[in-house]
Amino acid sequence: MRPSPLPAVYSRLLGLMAWGVVSVNASCAPLPESEAEALGSSVSAVTGGNILFVGNSFTHGNEEPAYSYNKAAVTDTNGSGVGGIPGIFKKLTTQAGLSFNVSLETASGQSLAWHYGNRAAIIGQATWNTVVLQEQSTTPLPTARGGSPSGFTNAARDLRSLVLSKNPAANLFLYETWASPTSVGTQGYPSGTPGLQAMQTDLRDAYFKASRELGFTGVARVGDGFLRAVDQDLADPNPADGISAGMFNLWSAQDSRHSSRYGSYLSAAVLFAKITQLDPRSLATGTGSAAAGLGISAADASNMHRIAYEIVALPDPVVARTRLPVTRATFTGAVTAGTPVSITGGAQLASLTTEEGTFTNVVGATASGITGTNTPSSLGTVPANVNAAASGLGANDGANNVGAGNFQFGTGFSARTRFFIVESTLASAAVGDPTTVTLINVSNQTVGTYSLSLGESDFTATAAGNTSASLATLNYTGGVASVTGTPAGSVKSKLGAVSFSLADLGVSDVASVSGATGLRISSSTLDPNVVGLYTVP
Known part of the structure; x- marks a missing residue:
């Protein structure tokens, strides 16, 4: 079954349907009118084309099964042969009946400035009609937390200019990363959930500030999705003391910093909902689905679909204060x-x-x-x-x-x-x-x-x-x-x-x-x- 569109894109999808570009299962009804009014979005739907994901191990994944997932269906422009979150995204769009050509340009541990300095020939191609940029996980943080906000903004500006110089009509999204138990400690935040919340606030502020000031299409609030899963008692905020019954671990068991299969799936679900503006709650979870392929239960996958929907439906936060x-x-x-x-x-x-x-x-x-x-x-x-x-x-x-x-x-x-x-x-x-x-x-x-x-x-x-x-x-x-x-x-x-x-x-x-x-x-x-x-x- 094809997911329902988020409210702001009804007219866009109807136009695509009229031209035969998108087909929608007639049994999948649109959101109720009252819900549409409350959950509007200013981002236009991207329902296909050539999409490039730029980032590091927070994009390509750090462990199996996410690392190699669906690698045959995506193009690794660096020839590393990984699928990662772009591979999961590709599978979700296929489940929804969309046609995306998905590519990734990723390098472990690297920043956007590194990608601009070393991979401009790949990123600066006219073929991309959508580009997603993921910054190194601590670079957007305040300098007092070990970050370099100006370095993040400068690199995002340079890459945006590069992409638009080749294709002025390209969509550009920022991929907001997540706070983690390990990063909270190393960057000087309080321990536990308060630290996760404080670090995520700093990341959110940095990504939305850059998006507004530089004119990006939007921000995929992946990190906010992680925090919502914690706040709703679905994800364990402190995996070091064992995973509580009924919860899952969003972070890698190896380092409590990278994403686990659950974190990778939630990342892809938020990216899917933000970019396509389709309702992820209708995505399949059974045999043949991305969730099943990653070993994620239907119940956990459905909860993550709901979280992705709720996150994308949120209004953009107010620009961070700069006093x-x-x-x-x-x-x-x-x-x-x-x-x-x-x-x-x-x-x-x-x-x-x-x-x-x-x-x-x-x-x-x-x-x-x-x-x-x-x-x-x-x-x-x-x-x-x-x-x-x-x-x-x-x-x-x-x-x-x-x-x-x-x-x-x-x-x-x-x-x-x-x-x-x-x-x-x-x-x-x-x-x-x-x-x-x-x-x-x-x-x-x-x-x-x-x-x-x-x-x-x-x-x-x-x-x-x-x-x-x-x-x-x-x-x-x-x-x-x-x-x-x-x-x-x-x-x-x-x-x-x-x-x-x-x-x-x-x-x-x-x-x-x-x-x-x-x-x-x-x-x-x-x-x-x-x-x-x-x-x-």
């Missing part, structure tokens, strides 16, 4: 090396580093209308006024207790814009003061109701009395006495910073703030040195 502390900065000018560096004269901010990467395309804002309770401080000559103290990229002076001020960039913003505030504070204190940020237009008028509240925890982590993690230190020699010290220049200050995006301000539609050109910053204690922006790739 991030700045962990490193570089400066040009009068700077003395050290940990951290010391600003000894006129200096300019040159780069900032957050979990998203290191950025050199920093632009400083022009300040106006600053009010505050203290006069500006500087290393050397006192700035003429508070506006001069907080304009541009000068890191050697700052406005004390800003009160309120407008910071203009003279340009529009996008989802890739990242704003930042570099603040100075005494070495005896912690960086970060309660601050409200609001969007403004060229006339310094508030745009919409978008605002953001920042606190100490959002800035570079620098505890009171400790300068080791700060971005730089400096000794002001001009300005307010409590900052410069007596004699002037005897009190040490330090710099910290925070970055944030339009999404952090609550903007879900960039077009709705097309008139915004700057920020208003309000705080009774913030001492900004630089307010600026940069753009992530």
Whole structure:
């Protein structure tokens, strides 16, 4: 029996049926109208053609029976002779009456950047009308968890551009991988189910952020399917202490990291549902089916079909928030090396580093209308006024207790814009003061109701009395006495910073703030040195 289509693709499938491309068993009724309204999807159905899976052992499988499954029916472009999850996917599409030519380009342990650098000739072929990209399992995680989010995004961008340069009409999906008991431990997450949930949240955020920013067709939420099986007490979250009665193990018994036959089957079921937009709950589970071929019971297979359906029916999650502390900065000018560096004269901010990467395309804002309770401080000559103290990229002076001020960039913003505030504070204190940020237009008028509240925890982590993690230190020699010290220049200050995006301000539609050109910053204690922006790739 052919699976029913997911709701959003009814019209597409009816068109294919009219042309004879797709035939549907008349006994398989579409979803009820009420269910269709609740479970709509914006992804168009892909019901055939040449599909390429790019990834590593999370795609080709790490053990039998998944590793070799259905290998004769798929093309291993590297000649390794594996079937893996693409082989299972092929079988599921055959069960559904679809015609896909399935190929895989996989290499154990490798990242998308490696595939781009070493397999571009295979991936960059006009023949592919659908390409699925699976990143190395920890690369999308935050840098604090051993990942490289910018490396993931850059590689996904490069591969997407490569595919579309050969076939502009190609569909491109990201294959979201799973948290595992082993990875939770090695990447520093809590143990047990809380760790699986936390790691999966980070993976989900990374994949959907990349998908939205880069314009992918969609994300196959395989890892979310794993977590749902755990949450529904179908899969054992801690196989190390034995598999609980009535449960199965999603992960390999060899390493609790790769997928078992169950994890591989669930992966293929989610990919099938996402790409074809057909209801996997109608897939066969008996003799001759993919489930039977892998030694999976009809009951377990049916539960995984249901989970795949539920995962694909979920609305896409909200883009991950990007309010991030700045962990490193570089400066040009009068700077003395050290940990951290010391600003000894006129200096300019040159780069900032957050979990998203290191950025050199920093632009400083022009300040106006600053009010505050203290006069500006500087290393050397006192700035003429508070506006001069907080304009541009000068890191050697700052406005004390800003009160309120407008910071203009003279340009529009996008989802890739990242704003930042570099603040100075005494070495005896912690960086970060309660601050409200609001969007403004060229006339310094508030745009919409978008605002953001920042606190100490959002800035570079620098505890009171400790300068080791700060971005730089400096000794002001001009300005307010409590900052410069007596004699002037005897009190040490330090710099910290925070970055944030339009999404952090609550903007879900960039077009709705097309008139915004700057920020208003309000705080009774913030001492900004630089307010600026940069753009992530």
